[in-house]
Amino acid sequence: MKFLTTETLTELEIINNALKNEGLEEISSESGIKKLGEGAWHFAYLIDKEQLVLRIPKKIAYDKKVVFNREEFIADYAATKAFYKQANRAKKGICPEHFEYFVNEELTYTIESYVGKSIGLGDQTTTQSKRYGTELGEFFLALENLDPPYKGLGYLKIGEKGEIKGELEMDLREFILEETKEYQDELDVLLSSPYEFNKKKVIKTAKDLISVRSIDREKIILTNQDTSPENIIFSKNGARIIDPYPLLYTGTSLAANYIFNYQTFFYTVHNTLRYRKSNYYLHIHQLRANAEGFIEGYTNGSKQKSKDLNVEVFLKLVTMAYTHYQLLNKESLSREQIIRYGTKEQLKERLEIYLKELEKYPLD
Structure with missing residues (x-):
């Protein structure tokens, strides 16, 4: 069964x-x-x-x-x-x-x-993909105007009284500062690794970006972590979101998650069991056009939004590279890790891509 x-x-x-x-x-x-x-x-x-x-x-x-x-x-x-x-x-x-x-x-x-049939990435022009991305960026921005329906921070769970709430009970500013330190620690591990990349340039980029990370401009909202093309219906009437992974966190962080995934992550995991059937490497132009549209829709002409987003995308890249480095240092991978991330050979190849991306990451 x-x-x-x-x-x-x-x-x-x-x-x-x-x-x-x-x-x-x-x-x-x-x-x-x-x-x-x-x-x-x-x-x-x-x-x-x-x-x-x-x-x-x-x-x-x-x-x-x-x-x-x-x-x-x-x-x-x-x-x-x-x-x-x-x-x-x-x-x-x-x-x-x-x-x-x-x-x-x-x-x-x-x-x-049922919200309709999806137009596959391969059947979209880059103009269509960008338009879908713009719609979704505007939507993520609109979410930030709404107060969250639950208390707490992080992924949702059931409380002692049967209520839905965030898994963490802590001040958002305190959490962002703690998280920022964790990002810096992850970057330090990468910088001390035996992998060769332009570490001097990455150190300068990190110093310039992390020091201006948005903290006091952020608020807790109910947002969505899983916006993979599998969970978006690209319909004739616009983009529709299904099967979300909701959490209570900041809008900028999750907008950056979307951008990093469409710009970099999805096409680099095309050879894993989890993503292999989607053939994302064949649709790099559509994925990146989608991300470009998302940025335009989300920032809505705001230079400050653009700067804040630039910092967060950099941090997503840091933590994904760190995750790959940690997996490579494990004696063996679990079956779930192999399904999600691939073999050690694939992990190493992908880590080198991420380190190159860190090396050439643009300053805003």
Whole structure:
């Protein structure tokens, strides 16, 4: 059985159990099943008549058996529901308008509005890609105008009283200062490594950028860490976001995460098991055009926003290079690490790319 359930059920049976639970018409036969695809954690099905998407968790994710944890599933799905609501306040229709979930050991699923078919990166012109990026940059900027619906900082969890909140309870300024020190420590490790790159130039760049990192200009917002092309529907009517990874943090940091991923990360991980099917290396021009549009939409002509963003992208590059260096120094990699990041040979090749990117990183 490929689904996370204690029952011995066929694919049709588990889909119909979910539909029955939602008061929807059941599917009469296997020929009526319309599979949209699968992510790392869920199978997705189109419920055509109601134009809904049903997602059912997998029994195996990253080659490991998934352990049912009610609290974690509820926190995950409640966070998604909260983000969809907040996102649609920032820009109506950018996320599914309807989202519900059900969690128990016998049957767990989410069901949400179907937002349409995506135009693949390979079928987009760079002009289209840039336009999608601009829309998403404007959306991320709009999120910053909204107060967060929950207290705390970081990824969402369920509190002692059953409330949703950020996993950390600390002052944002204090957290950013602590995080900045961690970034500097990571950079120091890279600078003391045996890898050859223009360390003198990187030291100067880091000094100039880290010293002006945005702190007092930041506020906590509910935002989204996972905006990979897999989780964006590039529709004829604009970009739509699905399957987010919500967290309470600063807008600038997560905007920079988006830019770093589209400018650099996605195409460099094309040879990993996790990203191999997406062939991102074939769509570098579209990815970078998307990032260019995002920057324009997010900064909206603000020189200060542009400077703050430039610092954060640099820090994303530092921490990704550091992550690769640390993985290379491990005696062996776990199966999940190999799926996400590849073999040590691939890690080494990618680290050298990131170090070159650090070396030539532009000062604003």
